Amino acid sequence: MEMWYTEKQTPSVSLSLKTAKTLHVEQTDFQHLAMIETEAFGRMLVLDGMVQTSVMDEFVYHEMITHPALYTHQNPKNVLVIGGGDGGTIREIIKHPSVEKATLVEIDGRVIELSKQYLPEIAVALTGNPKVDVRVEDGIKHIQESKDTYDVILVDSTEPVGPAVGLFSQDFYKGIFEALKEDGLMVAQTESPFFNADLITNVNKRLNNIFPHVQTYLASIPTYPSGLWSFTMASKKYKTEDVNTESLYNIDTKYFTLDILKAATRLPKFVQDLVKGD
Amino acid sequence: MEMWYTEKQTPSVSLSLKTAKTLHVEQTDFQHLAMIETEAFGRMLVLDGMVQTSVMDEFVYHEMITHPALYTHQNPKNVLVIGGGDGGTIREIIKHPSVEKATLVEIDGRVIELSKQYLPEIAVALTGNPKVDVRVEDGIKHIQESKDTYDVILVDSTEPVGPAVGLFSQDFYKGIFEALKEDGLMVAQTESPFFNADLITNVNKRLNNIFPHVQTYLASIPTYPSGLWSFTMASKKYKTEDVNTESLYNIDTKYFTLDILKAATRLPKFVQDLVKGD
Numbered sequence: 001m002e003m004w005y006t007e008k009q010t011p012s013v014s015l016s017l018k019t020a021k022t023l024h025v026e027q028t029d030f031q032h033l034a035m036i037e038t039e040a041f042g043r044m045l046v047l048d049g050m051v052q053t054s055v056m057d058e059f060v061y062h063e064m065i066t067h068p069a070l071y072t073h074q075n076p077k078n079v080l081v082i083g084g085g086d087g088g089t090i091r092e093i094i095k096h097p098s099v100e101k102a103t104l105v106e107i108d109g110r111v112i113e114l115s116k117q118y119l120p121e122i123a124v125a126l127t128g129n130p131k132v133d134v135r136v137e138d139g140i141k142h143i144q145e146s147k148d149t150y151d152v153i154l155v156d157s158t159e160p161v162g163p164a165v166g167l168f169s170q171d172f173y174k175g176i177f178e179a180l181k182e183d184g185l186m187v188a189q190t191e192s193p194f195f196n197a198d199l200i201t202n203v204n205k206r207l208n209n210i211f212p213h214v215q216t217y218l219a220s221i222p223t224y225p226s227g228l229w230s231f232t233m234a235s236k237k238y239k240t241e242d243v244n245t246e247s248l249y250n251i252d253t254k255y256f257t258l259d260i261l262k263a264a265t266r267l268p269k270f271v272q273d274l275v276k277g278d
Numbered sequence: 279m280e281m282w283y284t285e286k287q288t289p290s291v292s293l294s295l296k297t298a299k300t301l302h303v304e305q306t307d308f309q310h311l312a313m314i315e316t317e318a319f320g321r322m323l324v325l326d327g328m329v330q331t332s333v334m335d336e337f338v339y340h341e342m343i344t345h346p347a348l349y350t351h352q353n354p355k356n357v358l359v360i361g362g363g364d365g366g367t368i369r370e371i372i373k374h375p376s377v378e379k380a381t382l383v384e385i386d387g388r389v390i391e392l393s394k395q396y397l398p399e400i401a402v403a404l405t406g407n408p409k410v411d412v413r414v415e416d417g418i419k420h421i422q423e424s425k426d427t428y429d430v431i432l433v434d435s436t437e438p439v440g441p442a443v444g445l446f447s448q449d450f451y452k453g454i455f456e457a458l459k460e461d462g463l464m465v466a467q468t469e470s471p472f473f474n475a476d477l478i479t480n481v482n483k484r485l486n487n488i489f490p491h492v493q494t495y496l497a498s499i500p501t502y503p504s505g506l507w508s509f510t511m512a513s514k515k516y517k518t519e520d521v522n523t524e525s526l527y528n529i530d531t532k533y534f535t536l537d538i539l540k541a542a543t544r545l546p547k548f549v550q551d552l553v554k555g556d
Contacts, residue, residue: 004292006294010318011296011317012295012296012316012317012318013293013294013295013296013318014282014292014293014294014295015291015292015293015294016284016291016292016293016294017290017291017292018289018290018291038290039289039290040288040290040291057472059548060546194335194500195500218498220496220498220504220505220506220546221505222472222473222504222505222506226498226500226505227498227499227500227504227505227506228498228500228505228506253547254546254547254548255546255547255548256546256547257544257545257546257547257550259544260544260546262541262544263540263541263542263544264541266535266537266538266540266541267535268338268498268532268533268534268535268538269531269532269533269534269535270337270532270533272535
């Protein structure tokens with residue numbers, strides 16, 4: 001008998017992955033959660049029927065939501081992750097020597113617990129690291145209560161449906177602006193340029209209303225719809241294009257390189273058009 | 279009733295596309311050929327059960343197999359395409375004002391005829407263009423019989439199974455070297471870094487045995503396995519990194535930009551390792 005996990009990425013596009021084992025399934029207070037083991041991508045976290053992360057390709061997403069922001073800031077000490085309960089983003093953040101504190105604010109404690117159990121190589125930094133503060137809290141509330149606090153905020157959210165809808169709103173971005181220090185910056189995952197064109201246009205508009213510098217960039221993630229994923233950085237002061245990569249330290253990565261820091265911002269023409277809202 | 283086209287991209291990964299219509303199906307002398315219309319990507323050519331091109335995302339592949347080579351050469355006059363019977367690569371080649379002759383050598387005449395019928399926006403340059411020479415011939419034989427002839431050769435092949443196996447061999451690449459002029463260069467499509475790691479390593483080895491300059495680069499193609507695709511350029515003289523993009527003319531594109539010419543060669547760390555054979 002063959003078992004396949006099938007995700008309807010859009011109403012007319014499905015990705016199916018041959019499954020070796022279903023490790024865990026439950027309905028949490030916030031979403032449907034499954035841990036499955038696929039032949040192609042290994043163990044995988046699925047929330048509300050959408051792949052969040054797999055042990056084989058998680059390195060792309062986690063490196064690319066983290067390192068462009070932390071290298072662009074250059075001296076990040078206090079970093080916040082909204083969402084990201086699997087812990088991969090925290091694992092990347094603490095690779096930067098300047099970081100003194102990395103706070104995770106995840107609304108669904110079950111994501112954290114089950115990631116520790118089934119995805120230990122991703123969740124590795126969530127346990128026993130004195131720099132890491134793990135909180136099971138509402139990210140929107142945490143942002144509302146934080147002022148002039150963080151150097152970098154990473155919005156490591158699910159898709160803009162269910163619990164994550166508010167994480168793509170103008171009000172939330174205003175809150176982030178206020179929660180950042182005067183030279184702070186943020187990055188949010190902003191979906192696929194092929195399948196979520198309007199979202200990229202809208203997020204760019206909302207962030208441009210608030211931040212002086214906004215930059216969308218791209219990375220290739222095979223388990224995500226279309227395989228091409230966007231992230232959008234919004235910054236009060238620092239710009240990726242101004243970073244002098246010659247002077248930077250290296251970290252251990254599988255996707256990110258100092259050359260990719262700038263290359264990822266060189267957008268295909270059709271993505272440039274989405275960003276501009278043409 | 280819903281109809282879905284399902285492609286087993288690997289034994290454990292499938293992509294399924296909702297289909298509005300099957301336009302044409304036949305077994306040619308060389309391969310199984312289908313023209314289908316999908317909801318997400320429009321009309322699509324499928325050979326031996328693998329998507330070759332769709333009207334919605336063909337621009338990425340055709341621009342990215344063509345423009346890096348032609349801009350790197352800077353003065354290409356005589357350009358050859360091996361395969362590519364849908365005509366998209368020829369359409370891109372003739373955007374460059376220096377090109378005097380673009381020759382298509384496609385082994386399967388049915389691909390050409392049916393592309394003209396069902397994919398006219400892709401095949402547009404195959405009819406009535408005095409610069410374009412369309413030949414239904416064996417590409418390997420054509421290369422063997424050509425010496426010191428072409429400025430640029432683009433190997434626009436199917437996957438390395440069936441009729442295209444020989445198009446990834448060291449002997450074929452030697453033939454291309456001899457068919458090129460003394461400052462000529464070639465590009466071949468070289469599959470997905472996520473799913474065809476060995477192929478990229480092997481092609482780089484074979485080309486490095488023959489050409490002084492070899493450069494793999496990447497583009498994002500949602501209908502191809504993993505969504506990330508590689509191309510490999512091999513050159514006798516010119517290198518992409520040496521091109522002065524400031525002095526270049528612009529052409530009308532949807533993916534390629536002069537910034538992407540170099541950005542596409544900034545490889546993720548794991549692809550750098552594949553190229554080096556680590």
